[in-house]
Amino acid sequence: MIRNLPALLMLLMLSAVLMFATANGAWxxxxxxxxxxxxxxxxxxxxxxxxxRNIFEEHCAKCHGENAEGVKKRPxxxxxxxxxxxxxxxxxxxxxxxxxxxGMPSWAKLPDPQLWQLVTYLKSLHE
Amino acid sequence: xxxxAISVLLILAAALPAAAQERPYFVTYSHEMEEPGNLDIEVxxxxxxxxxxxxxxxxxxxxxxxxxxxxxxxxxxxxxATANDSTIFTGYRWENRFRPLLREHWxxxxxxxxxxxxxxxxALREVVGHDGVPDxxxxxxxxxxxxxxxxxTKLILGSNYRGWNISENIIAEKNLSNxxxxxxxxxxxxxxxxxxxxxxxxxxxxxxxxxxxxxxxGLGDRYxxxxxxxxxxxxxxxxxxxxxxxxxxxxxxxxxxxxxxPRLYRFGVSYEIEQFLxxxxxxx
Numbered sequence: 001m002i003r004n005l006p007a008l009l010m011l012l013m014l015s016a017v018l019m020f021a022t023a024n025g026a027w028x029x030x031x032x033x034x035x036x037x038x039x040x041x042x043x044x045x046x047x048x049x050x051x052x053r054n055i056f057e058e059h060c061a062k063c064h065g066e067n068a069e070g071v072k073k074r075p076x077x078x079x080x081x082x083x084x085x086x087x088x089x090x091x092x093x094x095x096x097x098x099x100x101x102x103g104m105p106s107w108a109k110l111p112d113p114q115l116w117q118l119v120t121y122l123k124s125l126h127e
Numbered sequence: 128x129x130x131x132a133i134s135v136l137l138i139l140a141a142a143l144p145a146a147a148q149e150r151p152y153f154v155t156y157s158h159e160m161e162e163p164g165n166l167d168i169e170v171x172x173x174x175x176x177x178x179x180x181x182x183x184x185x186x187x188x189x190x191x192x193x194x195x196x197x198x199x200x201x202x203x204x205x206x207x208a209t210a211n212d213s214t215i216f217t218g219y220r221w222e223n224r225f226r227p228l229l230r231e232h233w234x235x236x237x238x239x240x241x242x243x244x245x246x247x248x249x250a251l252r253e254v255v256g257h258d259g260v261p262d263x264x265x266x267x268x269x270x271x272x273x274x275x276x277x278x279x280t281k282l283i284l285g286s287n288y289r290g291w292n293i294s295e296n297i298i299a300e301k302n303l304s305n306x307x308x309x310x311x312x313x314x315x316x317x318x319x320x321x322x323x324x325x326x327x328x329x330x331x332x333x334x335x336x337x338x339x340x341x342x343x344x345g346l347g348d349r350y351x352x353x354x355x356x357x358x359x360x361x362x363x364x365x366x367x368x369x370x371x372x373x374x375x376x377x378x379x380x381x382x383x384x385x386x387x388x389p390r391l392y393r394f395g396v397s398y399e400i401e402q403f404l405x406x407x408x409x410x411x
Contacts, residue, residue: 050326058371062401100196100229108231109150109159111290113323114334 025081027102031093038089042113042120052121055114059107068125074103083126091119149374150292151366153393154253154343155315157294158235158285160226161193166403171395173251175388177263181210185249187220192403197226207249213267218245218275224283231287239281239296246271251391253279255300256309256348259358259386276303290322292339307350313343317364330370338365341378344387358387373398 042048056068063074070076082091095115098106107115150157153171161167169189176182184207191201201222208214222241247270249263262270279300286293298311317339325332344359346352362380369375373396380391400406 047326051324054326054328055324097230098196100226103163103196105160105162105193105196106231108287109157109292111319111322111334113290117324 025085027094027099028081028086028090031090035093036087036089038087038092040088040092040116040119040123042116043088043123045120048117048120049124051114052117052119052124055110055118056121059110060118068122077122078125082122088116088119088123091122092116095119149366149368149376149397150294150315151317151337151339151364151376151378152294152315152341153364153376153378153380153395154251155294155296155313155341156224156237156239156281156283156285157292157315158226158237158283159292160196160224160237161191161199162401163193163196164402164404165193165399167191167397167399169395169397171250171252172393173249174392175249175251175263175390177260177388180260180263181212183207183209183249183263185251187250187252197229199224203243203252205245205248205250207247207267209249209267215247215267215271217248217250217271218243220245222279233286235285237283237285239279239283241277241279241281243275243277243279245277246274248275253298253300253311253313254343254345254358254360255279255298255311256345257351257356258311258345259356260388263388277301278303291316291318296343307348309348310346310352311344312346313341315339315341315364328370331367335368335370336365337368338363340364341380344383356386359383360387360391362391364393 057066060068063071064077065071068077092115094104095107095118098104100106150159153173167189169191171187171189173185174182185205186207187203187205189201189203191199194200203220203222205217205219206215207217220241220243222239225238227236227238247267277300279298282297284295293316294314296313298313300309300311317337319334320336320338321333324334340361341364342359342361345357347355347357360380360382362378364376364378366374366376376393376395376397378393380393382389382391
């Protein structure tokens with residue numbers, strides 16, 4: 001039993017790491033290449049940032065915080081993953097499909113231009 | 128008791144409402160689920176004057192709660208008022224919707240299961256079987272004696288494409304007494320008047336209005352499937368979502384045959400409370 005203890009601990013640690021990876025950002029690996037490469041038709045436009053801010057306040061702020069800083073278990077949208085690792089196409093894909101097992105609903109009910117405006121706002125947060 | 132009721136009302140009034148982005152449909156369900164933790168309170172009404180019967184107002188109040196991203200549960204209380212007759216509570220319904228596919232596809236199915244216990248219902252939230260004008264000729268005292276304990280199932284199919292929402296419902300309903308399965312359908316399309324949001328905050332921007340068309344009707348029952356002696360309705364529909372406030376919907380609908388009520392006027396108000404249970408936990 002004692003001989004197997006290190007292997008058991010390694011297995012537990014590996015499981016914990018895998019669970020953490022799944023719970024945090026595993027969605028990025030699921031984004032199809034065609035969506036990953038999509039370009040934002042509103043990229044960097046100040047008007048789109050303002051419109052995206054309005055959409056964020058109406059639909060997202062209650063869960064993700066007024067300034068996207070995260071609320072309790074709902075993640076911050078100012079993290080490196082959102083601001084650096086994820087492309088605008090990745091964020092658009094996440095908004096369309098959600099991450100339903102993790103509690104993030106699909107926002108496909110918003111028209112596509114509004115989703116891109118929201119992405120523009122989210123990407124403006126790192127500046 | 129009175130103090131606690133007032134406290135609950137105050138908490139609800141202070142709760143942060145959300146722009147619900149509801150579809151302007153009265154009968155048709157879209158595949159879009161309630162966001163988890165949100166409570167949507169909706170009041171829907173239908174006014175009509177069947178030939179040879181009194182004018183009526185059928186109403187229901189609905190409490191729709193997002194249990195999970197893939198599971199929405201809803202409780203209804205129904206009532207109706209008929210001119211020269213009476214105003215009565217007609218029963219309750221409890222429905223659950225489940226979304227089996229957890230990503231957005233071209234066509235998105237949702238499974239709907241409802242139990243209803245109603246009598247003399249005139250809210251017309253669905254039309255199935257041979258529902259039609261003859262049901263409205265019966266006075267309330269007599270209609271109330273016909274208790275309808277029913278299981279209703281729907282296959283909801285929904286698509287979003289270039290701002291358009293297209294939704295189709297296939298309905299099968301079974302009275303738990305010895306009645307046969309009854310069938311019906313509903314479909315609707317709608318689109319916001321403008322797809323992109325405005326940079327400034329505004330109450331009456333075009334993107335806050337949605338317009339569309341809705342059609343629904345009965346398809347007979349297991350022993351007499353088809354269009355014979357079934358009612359059908361079609362009409363334009365529109366809604367407006369106030370910023371951080373209610374959504375108001377309206378639709379004039381027209382009966383397509385003699386078995387249908389010639390005109391129905393539907394109107395509704397819905398109000399969404401975000402993260403409803405969080406209010407009682409003293410946080411977000």
